[in-house]
Amino acid sequence: MTKPLVKINNLSKRFPKSNGFALNNINLEICTGAITGLVGPDGAGKSTLIRMIASLLLPTSGNVTVNEFDSAKEAHKIQSIISYMPQKFGLYEDLTVIENLNLYADLKNITGNEKESQFKRLLKFTDLERFTSRLAGDLSGGMKQKLGLACCLIKTPQLLLLDEPSVGVDPISRRELWTMVKELVNDEMGVIWGTAYLDEAEKCDDVLLLNEGNLLFQGKPDKLYERVKNRTFQIQNIEGSNRKVLTTALTNSKVIDGIIQGRSVRIVTREESVFPSTQEIDSGLDSRIVKVAPRFEDAFIDILGGGPGGISLLSEEMLNIPEYKEDIINVNCLTKAFGDFIAANNICFSVKQGEIFGLLGPNGAGKSTVFKMMCGLLKPTNGTADIAGYDLRTAPGEARSKLGYMAQKFSLYDNLNVQQNLNFFAGIYGLSGRKKHKKIEQMIKIFDLKQYLETSAGDLPLGFKQRLALSCAVMHNPPVLFLDEPTSGVDPITRREFWVHINGLVQKGVTVVITTHFMDEAEYCDRMGLIYQGNLIAIGSSDELKNSVRSEILPDPTLEDAFIELIKAENLQRQALK
Amino acid sequence: MFNRIITLIIKELLTVWRDKKSRMILIVPPILQLIVYSYAATLEIKNVSIGIINEDTGIISRHIEDRFYGSNTFSKIYQLQHKDAKNFIDTQKGLLIIHFAQDFSKKILNNEPGNIQVILDGRKSNSAQIVMGYVSEILNQYNLDYMNQNNLPKQQSSIIITRNWFNPNLEFKWFMVPALMATISLIMGMVITGLSIARERELGTFDQLLVSPIHPFEILIGKTLPGLIIGLAEATILFLIIIFILKIPFTGSIFLLYLSLCIFLLSVLGVGLFISSLAKTQQQAFLGAFIFMPPAILLSGFATPIENMPSWLQPITLIDPLRYFMFILRGLFLKDMPADIVMTNLLPLLTISIVTLTGSVLFFRRRLE
Numbered sequence: 001m002t003k004p005l006v007k008i009n010n011l012s013k014r015f016p017k018s019n020g021f022a023l024n025n026i027n028l029e030i031c032t033g034a035i036t037g038l039v040g041p042d043g044a045g046k047s048t049l050i051r052m053i054a055s056l057l058l059p060t061s062g063n064v065t066v067n068e069f070d071s072a073k074e075a076h077k078i079q080s081i082i083s084y085m086p087q088k089f090g091l092y093e094d095l096t097v098i099e100n101l102n103l104y105a106d107l108k109n110i111t112g113n114e115k116e117s118q119f120k121r122l123l124k125f126t127d128l129e130r131f132t133s134r135l136a137g138d139l140s141g142g143m144k145q146k147l148g149l150a151c152c153l154i155k156t157p158q159l160l161l162l163d164e165p166s167v168g169v170d171p172i173s174r175r176e177l178w179t180m181v182k183e184l185v186n187d188e189m190g191v192i193w194g195t196a197y198l199d200e201a202e203k204c205d206d207v208l209l210l211n212e213g214n215l216l217f218q219g220k221p222d223k224l225y226e227r228v229k230n231r232t233f234q235i236q237n238i239e240g241s242n243r244k245v246l247t248t249a250l251t252n253s254k255v256i257d258g259i260i261q262g263r264s265v266r267i268v269t270r271e272e273s274v275f276p277s278t279q280e281i282d283s284g285l286d287s288r289i290v291k292v293a294p295r296f297e298d299a300f301i302d303i304l305g306g307g308p309g310g311i312s313l314l315s316e317e318m319l320n321i322p323e324y325k326e327d328i329i330n331v332n333c334l335t336k337a338f339g340d341f342i343a344a345n346n347i348c349f350s351v352k353q354g355e356i357f358g359l360l361g362p363n364g365a366g367k368s369t370v371f372k373m374m375c376g377l378l379k380p381t382n383g384t385a386d387i388a389g390y391d392l393r394t395a396p397g398e399a400r401s402k403l404g405y406m407a408q409k410f411s412l413y414d415n416l417n418v419q420q421n422l423n424f425f426a427g428i429y430g431l432s433g434r435k436k437h438k439k440i441e442q443m444i445k446i447f448d449l450k451q452y453l454e455t456s457a458g459d460l461p462l463g464f465k466q467r468l469a470l471s472c473a474v475m476h477n478p479p480v481l482f483l484d485e486p487t488s489g490v491d492p493i494t495r496r497e498f499w500v501h502i503n504g505l506v507q508k509g510v511t512v513v514i515t516t517h518f519m520d521e522a523e524y525c526d527r528m529g530l531i532y533q534g535n536l537i538a539i540g541s542s543d544e545l546k547n548s549v550r551s552e553i554l555p556d557p558t559l560e561d562a563f564i565e566l567i568k569a570e571n572l573q574r575q576a577l578k
Numbered sequence: 579m580f581n582r583i584i585t586l587i588i589k590e591l592l593t594v595w596r597d598k599k600s601r602m603i604l605i606v607p608p609i610l611q612l613i614v615y616s617y618a619a620t621l622e623i624k625n626v627s628i629g630i631i632n633e634d635t636g637i638i639s640r641h642i643e644d645r646f647y648g649s650n651t652f653s654k655i656y657q658l659q660h661k662d663a664k665n666f667i668d669t670q671k672g673l674l675i676i677h678f679a680q681d682f683s684k685k686i687l688n689n690e691p692g693n694i695q696v697i698l699d700g701r702k703s704n705s706a707q708i709v710m711g712y713v714s715e716i717l718n719q720y721n722l723d724y725m726n727q728n729n730l731p732k733q734q735s736s737i738i739i740t741r742n743w744f745n746p747n748l749e750f751k752w753f754m755v756p757a758l759m760a761t762i763s764l765i766m767g768m769v770i771t772g773l774s775i776a777r778e779r780e781l782g783t784f785d786q787l788l789v790s791p792i793h794p795f796e797i798l799i800g801k802t803l804p805g806l807i808i809g810l811a812e813a814t815i816l817f818l819i820i821i822f823i824l825k826i827p828f829t830g831s832i833f834l835l836y837l838s839l840c841i842f843l844l845s846v847l848g849v850g851l852f853i854s855s856l857a858k859t860q861q862q863a864f865l866g867a868f869i870f871m872p873p874a875i876l877l878s879g880f881a882t883p884i885e886n887m888p889s890w891l892q893p894i895t896l897i898d899p900l901r902y903f904m905f906i907l908r909g910l911f912l913k914d915m916p917a918d919i920v921m922t923n924l925l926p927l928l929t930i931s932i933v934t935l936t937g938s939v940l941f942f943r944r945r946l947e
Contacts, residue, residue, distance in 0.1 A: 372785075375785075375789050376788075376789065377785055377788055377789065392789075397791040397792060397793050398791050399791075400789055400790060400791045401790070401791045403789055405785070405786060405789040405790075407782045407785055407786060408782070409782060411781055411782030411783045411785065411786050412781075412783070413589065413593055413781070413783060414781065415593055415596045415597045416589065416592055416593060416596060417596075420589075420592055423585070423588075424585055424588075424589045425790075427581065427582060427584070427585025427586075427588075427589075428582055428585055428586070428787070428790045428791070428792050429790060429791065430581065430582065430791060432581050456596070482789070
């Protein structure tokens with residue numbers, strides 16, 4: 001029998017010195033026997049809610065009870081029946097796996113036979129038996145998370161709180177982690193799984209959808225799909241540019257949202273079964289529109305009132321990039337070794353002008369290393385990388401103005417205001433006087449930054465931070481744009497807005513290189529390289545990669561399926577070589 | 579290029595100024611340090627407690643005692659018994675004990691030399707020595723007066739009268755405050771540049787700078803000049819406080835002061851940038867700065883004269899930029915140091931700044947690889 005475990009009534013949380021509510025009037029109930037997905041973009045209030053359930057934060061108003069204990073008055077009792085795994089679990093990197101387990105067992109007062117049997121069970125469960133004497137700091141991202149989970153489970157809790165356990169973990173470990181938690185759930189135990197991956201939410205038994213502190217939806221994922229039933233279609237077999245088709249489709253009044261999926265375009269319509277004709281969206285004679293299953297994200301966008309439209313003011317104002325006949329990016333046998341550790345091993349590929357090329361892989365696989373070597377931020381141990389004919393490490397400074405760069409987490413000067421940031425980036429790219437003034441005005445107009453000119457970049461809402469970062473990166477009309485995990489953790493609307501601009505720029509001839517571990521983002525790429533443990537194990541378009549793993553068991557693989565299969569195959573091959 | 583450097587400088591000054599925390603760090607601690615240390619960092623001994631064991635019943639020891647009571651060096655004088663003496667010193671109730679033997683007055687009145695025993699606390703050797711000096715001065719003075727009164731033949735034929743040049747009243751503050759100004763300038767210079775590159779690394783903006791057309795050399799200039807501007811402004815504030823609030827005379831040339839200040843700051847900024855380009859985080863940069871600062875201060879002659887250091891250590895002080903600047907500042911404040919002596923000391927300082935700045939350029943470029 002499942003039973004209600006967590007009850008939340010009219011809960012609000014407001015942090016001192018902040019304008020809005022981190023959580024706004026939340027009411028919900030969480031039961032045992034289910035994985036409850038707490039889904040939402042960064043800054044939605046997921047961590048705040050989890051920490052309030054763990055009674056680490058006090059409510060501004062309303063209340064939280066766990067197993068009838070009030071979080072404000074009986075924090076101690078709550079903490080004795082829950083386990084909380086924060087985003088970065090407190091593993092001691094200088095202790096071995098078993099020493100970490102011992103430490104947490106001692107902290108939870110588990111000793112003797114109970115400890116032994118529990119360790120045995122957990123190590124088997126997490127598949128860490130072989131690594132008990134390895135330092136926690138030397139484990140891979142996925143194994144660290146598993147060890148963290150094991151430490152949380154030393155004393156079986158009634159409620160397990162997991163705050164984004166799968167961020168940055170490779171897809172195989174992600175699935176394993178999921179299966180492990182799935183096995184744990186029983187009538188005596190509830191799990192809350194916080195995540196920014198919307199596809200992960202689809203697998204949860206129950207879903208709480210948070211956005212900007214508001215609870216948008218609570219219930220089974222299926223119920224959410226009802227909203228977008230018969231409204232999701234894929235335009236296949238497109239003739240010509242799929243990006244143009246997307247742009248046209250998004251301007252059509254029947255369509256509220258659309259994204260690129262490899263060569264195809266996926267749309268969500270305003271009404272059931274009313275979709276534009278292939279002529280209307282100009283997708284060619286052979287193209288066809290096929291109904292596809294709805295996804296979690298479709299519903300999310302629908303709740304938020306549809307996507308941002310398809311017109312990029314930025315690309316309208318941008319100059320055409322002169323044609324470049326040869327491959328604009330050439331990466332030749334790049335290798336980087338840090339001591340004994342080979343972070344990137346003999347990586348070769350090239351990118352044509354106007355292409356979006358993705359470097360994909362889990363955290364620590366080496367994609368950032370390759371990326372940094374390409375931008376000239378890191379010296380390769382071996383090999384070269386040419387951008388538009390220049391090796392950026394040795395080329396004169398002016399060659400670097402061919403490059404636009406946007407780093408992960410938007411590296412802006414946090415305590416300078418928007419105007420000052422724009423001035424600064426215009427200045428270092430050599431713009432001055434009237435030209436600079438005009439360009440900045442243009443950026444303010446395109447990205448609608450006027451209302452925030454005096455706001456410090458650090459205090460901007462996430463979406464505007466992204467806009468500012470992009471405007472700083474493209475102000476000097478670079479032919480090549482490097483984006484390092486540009487939209488990880490942002491909400492789907494902001495992500496779409498970003499990609500509208502990128503698509504627009506690509507149509508003007510800009511070449512884009514991005515790194516990502518989001519499969520959704522990878523779908524936007526024309527071609528991508530999968531990097532795993534320092535090696536480029538596959539390269540091709542999303543359709544090519546999917547086709548390469550298509551089989552009877554997997555008739556319609558997703559990109560993530562493709563990656564998992566490719567990584568598995570790579571692992572098998574390596575074992576065979578040993 | 580000029581334009582880009584200006585952009586960098588404006589950015590740097592703005593980031594410091596717009597951040598409430600760094601604004602506070604730059605303004606409050608230096609002023610507090612200057613004022614507090616100028617009173618606290620003193621080697622003068624005042625308010626000492628001493629003990630007297632007087633087993634003599636005669637008049638002479640009473641007279642001498644009165645002199646001690648009359649002196650304002652000793653805040654408290656305890657009358658002790660013989661048996662209390664050990665405990666008195668052990669528990670650090672007082673620094674020294676003066677012991678008059680039973681026959682002290684008798685001996686003096688018989689025109690024999692009388693002995694006074696002084697017991698000092700050797701654990702505080704420095705203070706004890708200084709206080710002992712005061713004690714002998716009082717005793718000598720009494721001796722002299724006694725001989726005058728009784729028309730005894732004087733043993734001393736000449737009397738020394740001291741005049742202290744440059745610092746007539748031997749005000750310790752006059753000696754200490756210029757040194758403090760030098761030390762605080764060092765600390766601030768290290769903090770400004772030490773943290774700046776590391777902060778940008780943490781923010782991720784550093785990569786952003788490196789992929790832009792800016793030359794690494796320009797980045798360094800863009801880091802050094804704002805440091806220099808802030809350091810000069812900072813030193814000016816300290817200087818004004820020293821002159822108008824602490825009222826310490828400045829006898830030298832303002833031009834030479836600022837010239838030396840610039841060269842000194844450059845050498846410090848070079849060290850700061852060097853540490854900064856090594857460090858990955860602000861924390862590391864801070865630790866690095868704190869490894870550099872204590873030896874730099876100790877070896878500069880801040881509190882202990884370089885001449886007193888062992889001979890093998892003295893050459894090491896030659897690479898300490900603070901040593902030269904401290905010397906120049908003390909000279910400019912107290913004795914209107916002439917330009918040629920300032921220049922002889924600026925030359926090594928200039929060499930140090932060239933070395934540290936080039937070093938940081940080279941290291942900075944190496945780190946990119």
